[in-house]
Amino acid sequence: MAVLSYQGRHYEMLAGESVLECLLRQGMQVPNSCRVGVCQSCLMRAREGAPPDSSQKGLKETMKGRGYFLACLCRPESNFGIAEAEDDLKVPGTIAEVGRLSASVVEVRLRCKRTLDYRPGQYVTIIRTPDGLARSYSIASLPEESTIALHVRKIPSGRMSTWLHEEARPGDPVAVQGPAGDCFYVPGRPEQPLLLVGTGTGLAPLYGIVRDALRSRHSGPIRLVHGAVEPSGLYLRRELEELTSRHPHFEYCPTVLRDGAEAGVHTGSIDQLLAARFPKLADWRGFLCGDPTLVNSLKKKVFLAGMSSRDIHSDAFVPTPAA
Amino acid sequence: MPTLYEQIGGEAAVDAAVDLFYRKVLTDDRISHFFEGVDMDRQIGKQKAFLTMVFGGPNNYSGLDMRKGHAHLVQRGLNDTHFDAVVELLGQTLQELGVAPELIQQVASIAESTRNDVLSR
Numbered sequence: 001m002a003v004l005s006y007q008g009r010h011y012e013m014l015a016g017e018s019v020l021e022c023l024l025r026q027g028m029q030v031p032n033s034c035r036v037g038v039c040q041s042c043l044m045r046a047r048e049g050a051p052p053d054s055s056q057k058g059l060k061e062t063m064k065g066r067g068y069f070l071a072c073l074c075r076p077e078s079n080f081g082i083a084e085a086e087d088d089l090k091v092p093g094t095i096a097e098v099g100r101l102s103a104s105v106v107e108v109r110l111r112c113k114r115t116l117d118y119r120p121g122q123y124v125t126i127i128r129t130p131d132g133l134a135r136s137y138s139i140a141s142l143p144e145e146s147t148i149a150l151h152v153r154k155i156p157s158g159r160m161s162t163w164l165h166e167e168a169r170p171g172d173p174v175a176v177q178g179p180a181g182d183c184f185y186v187p188g189r190p191e192q193p194l195l196l197v198g199t200g201t202g203l204a205p206l207y208g209i210v211r212d213a214l215r216s217r218h219s220g221p222i223r224l225v226h227g228a229v230e231p232s233g234l235y236l237r238r239e240l241e242e243l244t245s246r247h248p249h250f251e252y253c254p255t256v257l258r259d260g261a262e263a264g265v266h267t268g269s270i271d272q273l274l275a276a277r278f279p280k281l282a283d284w285r286g287f288l289c290g291d292p293t294l295v296n297s298l299k300k301k302v303f304l305a306g307m308s309s310r311d312i313h314s315d316a317f318v319p320t321p322a323a
Numbered sequence: 324m325p326t327l328y329e330q331i332g333g334e335a336a337v338d339a340a341v342d343l344f345y346r347k348v349l350t351d352d353r354i355s356h357f358f359e360g361v362d363m364d365r366q367i368g369k370q371k372a373f374l375t376m377v378f379g380g381p382n383n384y385s386g387l388d389m390r391k392g393h394a395h396l397v398q399r400g401l402n403d404t405h406f407d408a409v410v411e412l413l414g415q416t417l418q419e420l421g422v423a424p425e426l427i428q429q430v431a432s433i434a435e436s437t438r439n440d441v442l443s444r
Contacts (some may be wrong), residue, residue: 097432304349309342309367 002281005048005081011253019055019082031127031134031187034240034318035072039136040180041125042071043089049079050083058180090175091116095168096147102235104154108164109147112176120208121184125317126150128163129173132163134146135160137139138205138289139179139314142212148176151204158320183315186299191220193284195307197226197270197298202290205315207236209287214247222250225277230259230301253277270294274301282306285313292316327379331422332365337374344416345370353408355394377413377433389440397443406441410434 004011004022013022021043023030032042037057051069059068068085093112099109110126123138141149155161172180183205194213196206203226210224228234233256240252253266253273262269278284284307288298295316303309326378332339345367349355358366376382393401410431 296360296362300349303342303363304346309345309363310338311361 002076003079004076006080006083013076018072018274019069019074019076019080023071029132029222030071031125032072033125033320034142035133035321036318037073038318039123039125039134040070040178041127041134041136043068043085043177044071044074045069045083045085046080046184047083048078049076052081052295054074085177086277090177090293092129093174093176095164095170095172095174098164099168101151102313103232106152106154106165107234108137108150108152108168109141109178110150113145116148116179116180119184120146120212121205121289121315122179122181123205124148124150124176124178124180126160127177128160129175132237133160133163134177136178136180136237136319138181138208138317142208144213149204151201153201155319158184181315183209183289183313185209185216185218185287187218189220189285190216190218190309193221193223193279194287195223195284195302196216196287196289197225197227197274197276198287198289199270199283199294200233200290201318202226202288202295203236205289206287207240210243210250214243214250216218217300219249222247223253224251225253225255225273227255227257229257231262231265234265247249270298271301274298274305278302278305280306282308285311288312288314290317292318325377327426328375331378331426331430333378333380333415334375336420337371337378337380339420340374340416341367341370341442343419344374344413347393347412347416349410353411354405357399357401357405377430379429379433384437386440387436389437390443393441394443401442403438403442404417 002013004013004019011026019032020032030042033039041280046067046069051241053075055074056064057073060083080301088198091112093110095108096111097109099107118139119141120142123136125134125136127134136148137152139148140151152164154165173208196210198206206224210222213222226234234254237254245249255266255273266273274303281302286302286307289296295314299312299314328368350356377382413434414427414431417430
């Protein structure tokens with residue numbers, strides 16, 4: 001079995017075990033969240049030996065070149081020496097503001113000590129400074145804003161979301177790592193119609209992407225479908241309606257599964273809405289965000305409606321497994 | 324003498340064919356159930372590798388990969404009729420893209436050469 005070296009100590013790895021599992025088994029605190037190689041919270045660096053290619057999935061070439069890998073995906077076959085991610089990857093910051101968006105969602109604004117170079121729609125990992133608790137959230141703000149906005153839904157017994165909803169105060173220290181992810185607007189083909197679909201806090205990246213496209217003078221039709229179980233789950237409605245009045249080629253389509261008696265709110269499934277409103281999507285560009293099951297099924301539906309696979313951008317929000 | 328891959332149009336042809344072909348596969352009642360719940364991005368990548376191979380392009384497929392990659396589907400009942408359906412959809416795709424019949428014939432025979440591995444025989 002491979003021997004793992006970390007902080008001057010050596011650990012025998014179990015068969016099939018990942019580096020993250022091995023460190024956690026030793027009782028060490030390692031930032032981690034999704035454990036399937038998406039959130040990049042468990043980023044670490046090789047000191048002796050090369051990380052397996054499969055543990056560098058989704059990392060930038062420059063990061064790969066520096067020996068970075070994801071501990072949750074890393075199952076080394078020979079002895080392997082590792083170190084924590086360098087501090088230059090984590091930007092120190094503070095909570096700037098926590099504001100309510102709906103009964104279950106707050107907007108958390110972070111102020112970073114260094115400018116974070118991001119595209120709206122990418123995600124960052126927020127690390128609570130005292131204990132290293134880490135979770136990833138999509139960015140809803142634009143880079144020129146002085147703080148970074150995240151939408152955080154309260155998850156029952158979710159440690160980070162409970163802290164952010166109930167206890168976090170302006171000035172509390174956090175570290176921010178990232179950005180990562182490739183679900184964002186790229187200028188070019190300004191006349192191409194855009195379809196953005198999300199449920200719940202899937203609105204966060206889409207809100208960033210819509211405004212990014214608008215300020216990039218995207219001229220083709222832009223359609224944003226935001227789905228919720230019931231009307232109380234819809235949020236940012238005033239802001240989005242205001243955007244539609246300023247930009248006639250932008251349309252906001254709120255939709256709920258039930259109790260949507262209000263004018264302007266569609267009632268029924270997102271599938272029905274898409275089938276009725278957008279039966280043919282050849283030449284459209286799509287952005288799909290939120291619950292993984294929904295995102296996967298939407299990807300297939302828009303593809304079958306004619307959208308080209310390379311025009312489909314998505315971000316499935318992978319939940320953190322219960323501890 | 325250009326290779327089959329060059330005659331068909333290389334990587335650009337693979338890119339043009341992959342969406343058409345995969346859309347046919349997903350909507351064909353004979354085989355679509357094998358693709359339920361699979362991750363589309365990964366599947367598109369696999370389809371590209373498959374098309375590159377049957378177009379005679381650079382690939383690292385081995386008979387063993389073909390066996391391993393389809394063993395779980397054979398357990399779910401994958402048989403000759405499903406294989407025939409895929410070859411048929413491949414032919415339709417190339418026809419729609421205006422590929423010459425004799426080239427389609429060559430692609431079909433490369434696909435045919437994988438039949439026993441795909442079906443674990």
